[in-house]
Structures are given as structure tokens and as C-alpha cells.
Amino acid sequence: MRLNSFFKASALVFLAAAIPQTVLAHAFGQTYTLPVPLWLFLWSAAAAVIVSFLIFGIFVNKKAAQSKPLLTSRVINSGWLAPARIISVALFILTITAGYIGSQEPYLNFNVPFFWLIFMLGLTYSIAIFGDFWPFINPIKNIIEWIEGLTKTKFTGVESYPGKLGYYPALLFFFFIIWLELLSDGIGIVPRNLSFILITYVNLNILFAYWYGKEAWFKYGEFFSVFFRMLGKVAPVEFSNRRINLRWPFSGLIKGKADHFSLLLFILFMLSSTGFDGFRETAIWGEFVTNLSKWLNPQLINAICLILSPFILLAIYLVFIWLMKLMAGSNKKVGDLALVFSFSLIPIAVFYNVAHYFPMLLIQGQTMISLVSDPLGLGWNLFGTADYQLDIRIIDAATVWYSQIALIIIGHIAAVYVAHMEALQVFSKNTLLSQLPILGLMVFYTVISLWIIAQPIAVEAAKESSKNAEFSQNLEGLRQPPPPERPGVQP
Amino acid sequence: MKTRNIIIIVLAAAILAGAFLWLKPKTENQSKEPETNLSEQKEQATPKPQEFQITIKENKIVSGNSVIRVKRDQEVKLKVTSDVAEELHLHGYDKTLDLEPNVQSELKFMADISGRFPLELHNAEVEIGALEVAPE
Numbered sequence: 347m348r349l350n351s352f353f354k355a356s357a358l359v360f361l362a363a364a365i366p367q368t369v370l371a372h373a374f375g376q377t378y379t380l381p382v383p384l385w386l387f388l389w390s391a392a393a394a395v396i397v398s399f400l401i402f403g404i405f406v407n408k409k410a411a412q413s414k415p416l417l418t419s420r421v422i423n424s425g426w427l428a429p430a431r432i433i434s435v436a437l438f439i440l441t442i443t444a445g446y447i448g449s450q451e452p453y454l455n456f457n458v459p460f461f462w463l464i465f466m467l468g469l470t471y472s473i474a475i476f477g478d479f480w481p482f483i484n485p486i487k488n489i490i491e492w493i494e495g496l497t498k499t500k501f502t503g504v505e506s507y508p509g510k511l512g513y514y515p516a517l518l519f520f521f522f523i524i525w526l527e528l529l530s531d532g533i534g535i536v537p538r539n540l541s542f543i544l545i546t547y548v549n550l551n552i553l554f555a556y557w558y559g560k561e562a563w564f565k566y567g568e569f570f571s572v573f574f575r576m577l578g579k580v581a582p583v584e585f586s587n588r589r590i591n592l593r594w595p596f597s598g599l600i601k602g603k604a605d606h607f608s609l610l611l612f613i614l615f616m617l618s619s620t621g622f623d624g625f626r627e628t629a630i631w632g633e634f635v636t637n638l639s640k641w642l643n644p645q646l647i648n649a650i651c652l653i654l655s656p657f658i659l660l661a662i663y664l665v666f667i668w669l670m671k672l673m674a675g676s677n678k679k680v681g682d683l684a685l686v687f688s689f690s691l692i693p694i695a696v697f698y699n700v701a702h703y704f705p706m707l708l709i710q711g712q713t714m715i716s717l718v719s720d721p722l723g724l725g726w727n728l729f730g731t732a733d734y735q736l737d738i739r740i741i742d743a744a745t746v747w748y749s750q751i752a753l754i755i756i757g758h759i760a761a762v763y764v765a766h767m768e769a770l771q772v773f774s775k776n777t778l779l780s781q782l783p784i785l786g787l788m789v790f791y792t793v794i795s796l797w798i799i800a801q802p803i804a805v806e807a808a809k810e811s812s813k814n815a816e817f818s819q820n821l822e823g824l825r826q827p828p829p830p831e832r833p834g835v836q837p
Numbered sequence: 838m839k840t841r842n843i844i845i846i847v848l849a850a851a852i853l854a855g856a857f858l859w860l861k862p863k864t865e866n867q868s869k870e871p872e873t874n875l876s877e878q879k880e881q882a883t884p885k886p887q888e889f890q891i892t893i894k895e896n897k898i899v900s901g902n903s904v905i906r907v908k909r910d911q912e913v914k915l916k917v918t919s920d921v922a923e924e925l926h927l928h929g930y931d932k933t934l935d936l937e938p939n940v941q942s943e944l945k946f947m948a949d950i951s952g953r954f955p956l957e958l959h960n961a962e963v964e965i966g967a968l969e970v971a972p973e
Contacts, residue, residue, distance in 0.1 A: 378929045378952035380969060385860040393853050400849050404842050738929055742909075743951035744972035803953060805903050805966050 377705040380743040382750065387800035390751045394758050394792045398785050401762045417592040422585070427482055434483035438544075440721070445541025449723025455537040456721035459713045461544070462527065462535070467707045470577060474696050477585055478578025480571060481564070486551045490560055493552070503559025507566060512606035515554070519547070519569035520612065521653065524619045528626070529648050576613060579689060580696055580760075596693060599764045600771075604688040607681070611656050613688050614663065616695035617791065618655035620702050624798040626651075632804030659791070663691075666787035674773040674780030686772055687784065690765035694788065697757025698795045701750040705741060712736045750799055758792040886912035886945060893919040893936075896963045903966035909951045909973060915944040923961065927968060929954035 382390075437460075444457040452458040473480060481487065490501055526534035526543070533539050555563040564571045578584070579598035584591040604610045625631050626648065635644050667684050676683070712734070719732035726732065765784045773780050891901040907913055917925055919936040926933050927944070929952060934944040951972040955964050 378950075378954055380951065380953045380971065383862075383971075385862065389853075389857055389860050392856065396849055396853060400845060403845060738952070739950055742972050743970070747972075802904075803967070805955075805964060 377709050378738060379705050379746055381802055382747050382796070382800040384800065386747055386751060387796055390755060390796050391793045393751075393755055394789055394796070397755065397759055398762050398789055401759060401766065402781055402785060405763070405766055416584075417594070419589050419591045422588050422590050424588075430479075430483050431488045435485045435488050438485040438548075442541045442544055444722055445537040445539075445544075447722060448537055450537055451723060452535040452537060453713060454717075454720070454723030456717045457537050457540055458535050459710065459717060461540055463707055463711045464714060466527075467703050468711070470574070471700060471704075471707075473574045474577045474580045474700075475582075477581040477583030477590075478574050479585060480574040480578075481585070484564070484568075484571065486548050486555075486568065487560070487564060489548070490552055490555055501556050501560040503562060504557050507558040507562035511566065512608035513566050513572055513612050514608045515567040516569045516572040517608055517612045517615065520573070520615055520619075523569065524615075524622075525649060525652065528623055529645065529652065531645070572609075572612060573616075576616065576689075576692055577696060580693060596760045596764055599689040599692055599760075600767045602689065603768075604685040607685070610684060610688040611660065613691050613695065614656040614659045617691060617698065618659050619652070620695070620699045621794065621798060622652050622655045624702055624795075625801075627803050628798065628801035629804040630801060662790065663787065666783045666790075669783035669786075670769075670780050673783060674769075676773055676780070678772070683772070687765055687768055690761050690768060690784075690788075691791070693757045693760035693764065694791050694795070695757075697753045697760075701753040701757075701795070701799065704749070704753075705746050708741055709736060709738055751796070754792060754795050754799075758788060761788045761792075886914040888914045888916060891915060891917045891966070893917065893923070893958070893965060895920065896958055896961045896965065898965050904969055905956075905966065906969045906971065907948050908971050909948060911948050911970075913946055913948045913968070917942050917944065919958075924959035926957045926959050927954055928957065930968075933959070 441457045441460055444455055448455040448457070469480075494500055534543070551563070551568050554567055557563075558567065566572070580596055581598065582593055582595040584593055584598060604613070626635075635647050638644075638647050664680060664684060667687065668680050671678065671680055671683055713736065715731050716734040719729045719734075720726045762785060765788065766781060769780055769784065887907055889901060889905050892899050905913070905915070915925075915934070917934060917936060918939060918941045919925075921936075921938050923936040924933055925936055925944070927946075929950065930946060930948075932944060932946055934942050936942050948968070948970045951970045954968045954970070956966040956968060957964050
């Protein structure tokens with residue numbers, strides 16, 4: 347009864363918050379990034395091809411890579427874990443609470459920039475560098491362990507996890523969160539909505555972890571666990587069996603393969619979701635949607651294309667894998683080979699993501715400086731930084747271009763290397779020939795990424811821009827003198 | 838074997854670096870051209886702002902480019918005429934220009950930040966164009 351009314355109240359809050367706020371933009375404001383010029387695009391595409399053959403030439407005579415011994419390995423000091431867990435759960439609670447009691451302006455509430463920028467981008471990149479430490483800090487896992495301790499029940503599962511389900515639950519939430527970020531008309535940047543969504547997400551995960559057992563659920567079902575595990579494979583640090591191991595970067599991608607088709611789709615969506623975000627800002631896409639909008643709602647067109655995006659990449663991927671199978675004269679199935687090579691796509695996805703979003707993290711991430719002093723937008727000034735104004739000069743357009751190109755090329759090199767090592771393990775003969783299709787595939791994906799960042803950006807159609815403008819205008823409000831509710835604050 | 842690899846890598850790096858330098862547009866530095874005339878020098882010292890004429894009708898740019906392209910550190914003068922009273926907002930630079938119906942207003946500023954900055958009509962909340970400032 348009580349629970350029921352809680353849900354009703356939550357639903358009301360959710361709706362009330364969602365409806366009037368639809369004027370707001372997609373989750374982020376502008377980053378003032380200039381498209382990469384044509385000459386640089388052409389150069390970097392050429393560089394991708396040359397570099398591919400270089401790797402090919404250098405490593406072609408190498409024998410199948412023995413999984414290199416780890417550089418060092420230490421036992422994790424468990425004394426560090428307890429504070430990390432408490433901080434993580436505390437931040438989670440702060441994020442939720444701020445959404446409900448703080449200002450409902452996304453740029454004045456800690457929870458929106460913290461979740462979308464610091465967590466979704468910052469933590470993602472930290473994990474790609476420092477390894478997948480998510481299992482240690484995952485607040486859902488920690489809450490479950492506390493529940494286990496308190497109720498003396500173990501989350502070992504009522505039913506065993508259905509193998510057919512694979513990673514689809516995680517993929518489903520992946521779709522949802524990207525939709526929320528890019529296409530939800532700003533639902534995801536209303537603090538209250540975001541808190542509601544996060545609470546719902548955590549509760550659902552606790553339920554599923556109880557039903558299928560936490561082990562299986564955090565392996566297959568919980569989005570962030572799967573997402574960060576994939577990212578952690580890139581890192582030179584590995585956590586396993588209470589040990590912390592130092593290894594060569596990207597070497598984590600060589601061992602193991604996707605154990606389910608859904609994981610391949612998940613990895614492809616890591617790449618295609620970023621690609622979609624970049625592409626939908628371009629003039630070409632704008633034209634495409636305007637032309638189609640006679641028949642279909644633009645929102646719907648966008649959503650359909652977002653869902654289709656990993657399947658388009660999948661089709662391309664399978665064609666190249668099939669070519670590779672032909673050239674290698676292998677009798678393995680295309681489907682199996684597709685799973686074997688799937689991890690080699692991760693570097694392209696990760697580095698393209700960084701290339702695409704780092705300007706946003708650097709510029710909009712600065713909102714955290716003022717928000718730590720005034721997390722709820724109530725006019726506090728805890729650390730004296732509440733009046734900090736965004737500095738958009740910190741990166742100049744040329745620096746952004748060269749960093750983007752460098753990142754995408756590094757991702758490409760890693761991908762080609764990993765694919766090469768995998769080919770050596772899989773095919774007994776003809777490795778030389780079999781490499782060409784995968785090389786082609788990587789060049790293809792890389793050039794698509796480069797092409798997208800080089801596309802002219804559309805002047806947005808009247809209807810859409812009003813929404814976008816609102817949010818970015820609000821963000822810029824931060825750079826204005828503080829609002830009058832902050833009396834007695836001297837600059 | 839090892840030396841061969843090193844040679845290949847160095848060669849490829851050299852080719853790529855060469856191609857980069859060859860493709861990269863030269864930065865024209867007009868002020869470094871030899872000056873002969875004193876009065877000319879004076880003119881050079883205060884380069885004329887680059888002017889752009891924009892006419893807005895029904896929340897759209899009907900004459901003039903919707904994307905204004907300049908190089909960094911160029912002074913820009915926007916001459917804007919609108920059919921209705923509006924407020925034009927240049928994002929990033931965060932400059933606003935009040936527009937009276939059918940009266941030309943001017944916005945002059947130094948384009949000293951590179952990037953792409955949308956131009957928005959505040960009241961209509963419509964993005965009508967953008968300023969693209971190329972680095973160097």
C-alpha cells in the first residue's frame with residue numbers, strides 16, 4: 347500500500363518534471379568544436395592506411411603472440427576498498443538527493459553534469475586508463491552486499507540466468523541511456539527525472555540480481571558492468587582475483603573473445619552510438635531528416651536510425667569477416683570468427699568516443715568547479731568557487747583537431763594490432779592474406795569516424811534549435827554574473 | 838630484421854610528416870610584407886574589420902551567409918537587419934545585439950577564440966546561423 351503510493355508519487359513527479367521541461371535540449375550544450383578541415387581529413391585517412399600496412403609489415407613474421415607475462419602483479423590492499431565503496435555510495439546518494447531537493451535547472455544542479463560528464467565520460471576514460479575498477483565501487487553492488495549483510499540472505503539467484511538472454515539486458519539499457527542523452531528532448535537533463543531514472547535503474551538491478559544471482563547479473567545484465575569491463579580491456583591495468591596486474595596496454599583485448607552474439611552488438615553500439623551523435627549534427631544528416639520529415643516524425647527517424655546503427659556496422663563487419671574467412675581458407679563459421687575478432691573493435695570505439703567527447707568534458711566539465719561549492723543551486727559557496735565562469739579558451743580549435751586525429755589514429759593502430767594478433771591465433775595458414783580484409787575493415791571504420799568529424803555542421807532547423815539553444819543558453823548563464831539570489835558574494 | 842623495421846617506421850613517419858606540411862595551408866601573414874608607404878603602414882596597423890551583412894525575415898537569414906567564416910584575431914563587424922524587434926545572441930563569445938524592426942544594427946568584436954559559435958535569435962529561440970573562426 348505504502349509502496350504503491352510511493353510509486354504513484356514518483357510517477358507524478360516524473361511526469362510533472364518531464365512535461366514542462368521538454369523545451370530543454372539534449373543532454374549537453376555546445377562545445378564550439380569546428381569540423382576538421384578537408385586537408386587534415388585526407389591526410390589522416392591516408393595516415394590510417396599507411397600505418398595499417400606498417401603494422402602489418404612489422405608484425406607479419408611474428409609467431410602467434412604468447413600471452414605476455416604480466417609486468418608486475420600485486421595483491422590489492424583491501425584497506426583501500428572500504429573508503430572507495432563508501433565514497434561511491436555517498437556520491438550516488440548525493441546525486442539522487444540533489445536531483446530531488448536541488449534546483450531544477452540542469453546547470454545549477456550537481457547531479458546532471460556529474461552524471462553525464464564526470465560519470466559517463468570521466469569515469470569511462472579513467473577506466474580505459476586505470477583498468478576496470480568498477481566492480482569495487484559499483485554502488486549497486488555495494489548496496490546489494492549491505493542488504494545481504496543486513497538480511498542474511500545471499501543473492502545467489504532464484505533462477506539461473508537464461509543463457510539465451512546473453513548481454514541483451516545490458517544492451518537494452520545502453521540503447522535507453524543513449525536515447526536519453528541524445529534524443530529525449532532533454533528529459534535526461536532535468537535533475538528530478540535523472541534521479542528518478544537512476545533510482546529505478548538501481549532498484550531494477552537489485553531485483554534482477556536477486557532473481558538471477560548477482561554473479562550472473564553483473565556479468566550479463568547490468569549495463570555499466572558490461573560497458574566498463576569492455577573498456578577495462580584496453581587498460582594497462584587488470585584486476586583479477588584480488589590482485590592488481592600491470593600489463594601491456596591493449597593486451598587484454600587479445601585474450602578471450604565475445605562469448606555471445608549480443609556482446610558483439612554491444613561493442614558495435616559503443617562505436618555506432620558515438621558515430622550517430624557526431625553524424626546527426628552534420629549538414630548532410632540535417633538534409634536527410636528534413637527530407638524524410640514529410641513522412642515521419644524527426645524524433646522517430648532519429649530513434650530508428652540510432653537503433654539501426656549497430657546493425658549497419660554489423661553488416662559491414664560480417665562482410666569483411668566473410669572475406670577474411672575466404673582468403674584464409676578457413677573452415678570456421680563466419681559467426682564464430684565474428685565473435686573472435688569483436689574485441690579488436692573496442693580500441694576504435696573507445697578512442698573515437700574520447701575524440702568526440704573530450705572537448706565537451708573539458709569545457710562543460712568546468713561546471714563542476716562551481717557546482718562543488720553550490721551542488722544544489724541554492725546560492726551556497728562552500729569552497730568559494732561558486733562563481734567560477736566557464737573558460738572556453740582553454741582549447742583552441744586547432745588543438746582539438748590534432749588531438750582528435752591523433753586519438754582516432756592511435757585507436758586504429760591498436761585495433762589493427764589486436765586483430766592481427768587474433769588472426770595469428772585463429773588461422774593456421776594464410777595469415778598474410780587473411781589480414782587484408784580485417785585491415786580494410788579497420789580502415790573503413792576509422793575513415794568513417796574521421797569523415798564524420800570533418801563534416802560541416804548544420805545550422806539547425808528552427809524547431810530543433812529552439813530546444814538546443816535553451817540549454818546552451820542556460821549553460822552560458824553560468825558565465826554571466828551570478829543570479830541575484832546570491833547576496834553578499836563578492837567576485 | 839630489427840633495423841629493417843626501424844627504417845620502415847622512420848620512412849613512413851617522414852612521408853607522413855612531409856605530406857602533413859605539404860597539405861597544411863600556409864598562414865598568410867600580410868603584416869610581414871615589406872612596407873614602402875608610411876600611410877599604408879598606418880592602415881595596416883589598424884586592419885579594417887571584416888564586414889558581414891545579414892538580413893533576417895521571419896526568423897531566417899534571407900540575405901547574407903548563414904555561416905560566417907573568418908580567421909582568428911580578425912575584427913568582425915556584423916550589420917544585421919531584422920523585420921521584427923529581436924535580440925541576436927552570439928554563443929561562446931556571449932555577445933548580444935538588440936535589433937529594431939528594419940533598422941540596421943552593428944556588432945563589432947574581435948574574433949579571438951577559434952571554434953564554431955551559433956547565432957541565435959533570443960526571442961524566437963531559433964538558431965539562424967553560426968560564426969566559424971578558423972585557428973590562425
